Amino acid sequence: MTLSVTDRIESQPNQSCDVELAKGPWEFDLMPGYGPGASEEDTIPDPIVRPGQLPVVYQQMGEEELHERIRRAKDALGDRLVILGHFYQRDEVVQYADFVGDSFQLANAALTRPEAEAIVFCGVHFMAETADILAREGQSVILPNLAAGCSMADMADEDSVEEAWEQLTELYGTEPDADGRLPVIPVTYMNSSAALKAFCGRHGGIVCTSSNAETVLEWAFARGQRVLFFPDQHLGRNTAKAMGIPLEQMPMWNPRKELGGNTVEQLQDAQVLLWHGFCSVHKRFTAAQIEQARADHPGCKVIVHPECPMPVVDAADAAGSTDAIRKFVAASDPGDTIAIGTEINLVNRLAAEYPDRTIFCLDPVVCPCSTMYRIHPGYLAWVLDGLVEGEVRNRIVVSDEVAADAKIALERMLAAKPR
Ligand code: 13P
Numbered sequence: 157m158t159l160s161v162t163d164r165i166e167s168q169p170n171q172s173c174d175v176e177l178a179k180g181p182w183e184f185d186l187m188p189g190y191g192p193g194a195s196e197e198d199t200i201p202d203p204i205v206r207p208g209q210l211p212v213v214y215q216q217m218g219e220e221e222l223h224e225r226i227r228r229a230k231d232a233l234g235d236r237l238v239i240l241g242h243f244y245q246r247d248e249v250v251q252y253a254d255f256v257g258d259s260f261q262l263a264n265a266a267l268t269r270p271e272a273e274a275i276v277f278c279g280v281h282f283m284a285e286t287a288d289i290l291a292r293e294g295q296s297v298i299l300p301n302l303a304a305g306c307s308m309a310d311m312a313d314e315d316s317v318e319e320a321w322e323q324l325t326e327l328y329g330t331e332p333d334a335d336g337r338l339p340v341i342p343v344t345y346m347n348s349s350a351a352l353k354a355f356c357g358r359h360g361g362i363v364c365t366s367s368n369a370e371t372v373l374e375w376a377f378a379r380g381q382r383v384l385f386f387p388d389q390h391l392g393r394n395t396a397k398a399m400g401i402p403l404e405q406m407p408m409w410n411p412r413k414e415l416g417g418n419t420v421e422q423l424q425d426a427q428v429l430l431w432h433g434f435c436s437v438h439k440r441f442t443a444a445q446i447e448q449a450r451a452d453h454p455g456c457k458v459i460v461h462p463e464c465p466m467p468v469v470d471a472a473d474a475a476g477s478t479d480a481i482r483k484f485v486a487a488s489d490p491g492d493t494i495a496i497g498t499e500i501n502l503v504n505r506l507a508a509e510y511p512d513r514t515i516f517c518l519d520p521v522v523c524p525c526s527t528m529y530r531i532h533p534g535y536l537a538w539v540l541d542g543l544v545e546g547e548v549r550n551r552i553v554v555s556d557e558v559a560a561d562a563k564i565a566l567e568r569m570l571a572a573k574p575r
Pocket residue numbers: 257258259260347365366367435463476477478479
């Protein structure tokens with residue numbers, strides 16, 4: 157029997173990034189910062205929005221009852237409801253999703269059920285915002301726990317990006333070159349606020365996900381001389397490097413420093429400016445772990461998510477989005493051994509789905525994405541019960557003004573299909 161992530165944290169506390177994660181998320185929703193499992197280097201948004209706790213009655217409900225409530229509400233709501241689940245969600249929640257996918261697939265899935273009155277997004281805040289922007293008028297998008305944010309998304313805020321843009325515009329000007337290419341095109345990773353997607357829409361830019369980042373960068377280079385890529389430095393670097401862009405032409409932009417900490421010459425020569433952001437889950441993976449996996453399992457295959465640092469992606473056999481990882485495993489043969497560098501819930505699910513292969517996480521420490529993990533069945537039951545009673549709880553609403561600009565950048569992204 158495969159143990160759930162919570163069971164593993166409880167039973168092997170010395171192999172977990174933080175034993176507190178085994179608690180109900182309502183217990184750490186009120187703690188400072190992102191709570192257990194988060195990197196100490198994560199930037200915490202200021203002021204921190206502390207959503208209300210889950211009603212005590214739901215905190216105290218037994219698992220049986222929670223699951224019974226979810227099933228009953230789903231049956232009662234029928235086609236009026238669609239539940240979307242990201243691959244990183246816990247199995248206890250994913251089992252109820254009508255669509256399970258990576259962030260590109262889930263953005264598309266949000267468009268496929270216009271008849272549903274409510275989209276319950278079991279993912280994180282930026283995904284629910286995207287669904288709200290793409291949803292039809294009148295559809296409500298619900299994030300079961302409002303504390304399910306993304307520490308990486310918070311590493312680029314609107315003010316810092318505007319400030320960077322001002323400095324870059326002063327340096328590069330605004331005139332296109334002889335080929336009609338603008339001085340710089342902003343590209344935001346899907347893991348960013350709606351405000352930053354709107355920024356890209358306003359400035360001739362685009363959104364990318366980890367599955368279509370290369371297609372998106374090609375789109376951007378057809379229209380611009382260089383790219384400002386935020387917030388994930390690793391996805392930007394790994395993708396641009398695979399396209400043949402030299403590392404010297406990818407300076408880092410540190411928003412706390414003048415000119416991002418670069419000289420004018422460096423910026424003149426730059427092709428991709430990489431924002432100083434990262435994912436605290438993926439930065440735990442190392443090339444040494446890959447070496448160890450290969451020593452312990454000669455002949456094993458290694459696949460990692462492109463949010464991992466460059467030496468990890470370089471050392472792996474393959475890198476790709478969460479769906480690309482799923483497909484890599486599906487295409488493997490019985491008896492194969494596959495080491496994966498991504499979030500533990502997806503790795504465990506793949507291991508359970510393919511018991512005739514040896515599938516394990518490169519990081520021996522159990523460390524789920526602590527914000528995704530906040531979508532507990534208790535929150536799902538509470539929002540679904542609300543819908544049955546005619547009350548929309550935890551609705552995510554992007555203002556019309558922001559949504560209009562963000563939609564431009566998102567529609568460009570949806571047209572840039574993953575390879
Ligand atoms: P995917 O787009 O691969 O689903 O990744 C989303 C994410 O947040 C990974 O950390």
